[in-house]
Structure formats: C-alpha cells, structure tokens
Amino acid sequence: MLASFFVWDGVDTLRNTEAHVEETENMLERLRKVLPRDYASFVPNDPELVSRAIAGTRVGAGSLLALGKAPRTSAAVLAGTTLPALVGANAFWSADSQKEKNEGRNALVTNTALLGALFITAQDLEGKPSLSWRAKKAGERTSKKVQAALPTKSETQHLTDKASDWFEDTTDRVTSYVDDHKDDWQDTGKDLLHTAKSYVDDARSYVDDNKDDWQEAGKGLIANVRDTAKDYGQTARGFVNDNAGDWLSAAEDNVKIARKAVVKNASKAQKKADKAVKKADKASGGSLKKWNKKADKFQKDADKKIAKAIKKVGKNI
Template sequence: MLASFFVWDGVDTLRNTDQHVEETENMLARLRKVLPREYASFVPNDPELVARGLAGARVGAGSLLALGKAPRTSAAVLAGTTLPALVGANAFWSADSEKEKNDGRNALITNTALLGALFITAQDLEGKPSLGWRAKKAGERTSKKVQAALPTKSETQNLTGKATDWFEDTTDRVTSYVDDHKDDWQDTGKELLHTAKSYVDEARSYVDDNKDDWQKAGKGLIANVRDTAKDYGDSARGFVNNNAGDWLDAAQDNAKTARKAVVKNASKAQDKADKALNKAEKSSGRSMKKWNKKAGKFQKEADKKIAKAIKKVGKNI
C-alpha cells in the first residue's frame, strides 16, 4: 500500500515528463537557494533528466518494496527521492492564490507523512534482532568462552604456590652450594694471583738484566744500517752522476724501455736541460747567466728523474 503511491507517481512522471519539467525546475532552483553556496553548485541543471531519474528510482524501489524484496533499502531509496521534493517543491508560502497555497500545504503534509512512513519502514527489522544486539550477544558469548578457558582462582593459587616453593627450594640450593665452596674458590683465586705476580716479577728481572745488552746491540745495528745506507746512497749517486747520460742514451735506444713512463719523463727533462744549455752557449752577458742558471736547475731535475728511472728499470739495460 505504501509502495503503490511511489510506483504510480514514477510511472506517471516517465509517461508525461513534459508536465513535470517545470515543477522539477522550480524544485532545483529552490534547492540552490536553500543549500550553502559550496554545495549548490552540485545541483544538476537539466530538469528533464532529473525528473526521469527520480521517477525511475521511485518505480524500481517502489516495486521492490511492494514485493517485499530488500524493504529497508527500498524504503531508504524512496525517502531519498522524496526529501528533495519536500524541501524544494512545496514552498506553498510563495504561492500567489489561496488555492495554490492550500494545495501546496496539503502536498507538504502528504509528503511529510509518506516520508515518516518510509523512515519507519527503513527501521523495521521484521522481528529480527539488530546488528548492535547481535554484536553485543556475540561479545558476551566470546567473553564466557574466554573465562571458561582461563584457570580458576583455586587453580591459580595452586600454580602460584608451586612456583613459589620451586623458587625457594632452588634459591636454598644455590646459597648452600656457594657457602660450601666459597673458601675453595678464594684459595684458588689467591693462588692464581700469586702465580701471575711471580711471572711478572720474573719478566721484570729478565728485562732489567738484559736491557743494557739490548741497547748496545740496537745501537750497533742502527749504526750498521746507517753506514750501509750511506754507502749505497753514495754509490747510487756516483753511478747516476757518472753514467746518467750513457744510461739515458741506452734506455732511449731500447724500444721496450723507451716506452716506459719514467724513461719518457727523464728524456723530456734532459732535453729541456740541453736546450737551456744550448741557449746559454749562444748567448752572452746577462742573457748567458740567465740561461746558465736555468740550465743548472733543469739539469738537477733531469738527474733526479734519471735516478728514478734507473731505480725503476735497473742499471743494466
């Protein structure tokens, strides 16, 4: 009976949409005025499309409600289609004639009554318990099962007593064992300390007895190393000074050796010194002194790089 009004109204709107366009357009305009500015922009601008959409929703939800299929959901949908009309379409106070005001007032009261009936239908559980009640009962059953699985007070006390007795007995055993053996442990520790002290004293005596000999031996070793290094350095410097040019010429003649980086660097440095010396020989006066000074400087650099090359490559090529 409740669904019949919405089904008939939806069918009539679908069949005669043109007759409801003006009414829907007025409803949309009033909704834009009632709603806040940030929400008014979401109101559709096509009244014909809105009228057909609301009518289709009323026919579908009304049919399901009449058949008893998903009655709560169907009632909620019908309430949603009725609420905009209740807010926007029944502004009877703005009518021009008394008859229009009475008709608008009656329509508002009718829609309000239908909306109330839909709210009641949407809340009807048909004798079935609500979700809140079922959740509460499920929680109570779970709590009972948990309590049944937990040990009782007497069982807890028994377990606590057993644990206490075990800890006390174990503590007594450990304390007794420590008391019985602490003297032996102290004697063993003292013996270890005495042995370690004797080892330290022997090591200190050995160092005191031999340190003078070690110092003499060390000084002699350092002197020998210093003399050997000096002799080797003098020999190396003499070889470089006496044979640097011949060695560099031999290294340059050897194709494999000439490709080595140290030999290339030595060759470049020697060429630089030779060019400076050649310019000094061709100059005179202050210019000759200048180029002689540069030639000496470049030759020292060349000798260092040749010595480095000899060390890297070897004396004999």
C-alpha cells in the same frame, strides 16, 4: 504496495518529462533559498536533467523494494528522492487560489506519510537483531570463553605457592653451597694471585737482565738499515748514470729528435729522478730512506718514458 507509488511516479516522469520540468524548477529554486549560501551553489541548474535523474532513481529503487532486494537500502534511497520534494515543491501557502493551496497541502501530507513509511522500512530488520546488538553479544560470548580458559583464583594461588616454594628451596641450596666452598675459593684465589705475582717478578727480572743487550742489538740493526739504504741509493744512482742517461743525452744533442714530445717527457722524468737522487745524497736516517724510494720510483717512470721514446724515434741516434 509502498513501492508502487514511486515506480509509477518515476515512469510517468520519464514519459512526460516536460510536464514535470516546471515543478522541478520550482523545487530547485526553493532549495537554493532554503539551503545556506555555501551549499546553494551545488544545486543543479538543469531542471529537465534533474527530473529524469530523480525519476530513474525512483524506478530502480522502487523496483528493488517491490522485489524485496536490499529493502532497507532501497527505502533509504527513495526517502532521499522524496525529501527535496517535501521541502521545495509543496509550498502550498504561496499558491494563488484556494484550490491550489488545498492540492499543495494534500501533496505535502501525502509525501510526509510516504516519507514516514520509508523511514520505517529503512529501520525494519525483518526480525533480525541489529548489528550493534549482535556485536555486543559476540563480545560477551568471547569474554566468557576467555574467562573460562584462564585459571581460577584457587589454581592461580596454587601455582604461586608452588613457585614460591621452589624459589625458596633453590635459594637455600645456593646459599648452603656458597657457605661450604667459600674458604676453598679464597685459598684458590690467593694461590692464583701469588702465581701471577711470581710471573710478573720473573718477567721484570728478565727485562732487567737483557735490556742492555737489546739496546746494543737495536743500535746495530739501525746502523745496518742505514748502511743498506745508503748502498741502495748508490746502486740506484749508478743505474741512472750508467743506462738511462746515455741514450737521453744523445737524443738531447740531436735538435730534431729533442723536439719530439716523447723525448721531452723522458727528459723531464729523468731530471725529476736526478733531483730526487741529489736530495737522497744530502739526506740521512729516515729521510734518506724516503728519498731513495722516491728516486727509485721516479727513475722507473723515467725508464718507461725513455723506452717509449726509443721505440718511437729509433734506437740509433
């Protein structure tokens, strides 16, 4: 019965939209005046479109309410479509004639009554408790179950006493065991200290007895290393003088071949190796070993470049 008014009003507006455009336009104009300036700009400017939208909404929500489908939501939607009309369309006090004032007053009262009925419908729970009440009761039931699962005060006290007795008994056993064996542990510790001290004394004596021999052996080892490095340097220099230099000297004497890039690279690499050999001749100790390594490295590089030059320009000069 409540839904029939909104369904019929929506159908009539959709069929005769032009007859309701002026009323909708007045409603929109009054809403712009009533609302704050920040919100008045959101009011639509097309009264025909607004009329059709409100009418369609009323038909749809009214039909759902009549069928009992989502009645609370449908009632809230219908209330939303009625509230603007209540605020903006029923300004009967501004009517020109007494008849128009009476009609406007009756429309206002009717819309107010319908709006109240819609509010009642939107709050109707159909005999079911509200969500907040059900949530509260569910919380109470859960709390009772948790409390029932927890141990009682007497059980907790019993467990506490039992744990306390176990800790006291264990502490007494540990203390008694320590008291009974502490003398043995002290004696064992003293024996370990004496043994360690004797090991240290033996090690110190061994070092004192053999340090002179180790020093002599070290000096001999250093001398051997120095002689080996010197021999290695001489061997490397001999290799340079006996092999790489022969072909490179012949290539440099030939002006045409000497201009080749591979011959130039080989010549530069060989000069670099020769320079390292000269540095090694003047060096000694650790520096000698360093320059010998460099001479060997540079000579290997020079040998590769000489071999490349031989392959490219010919083996016979």
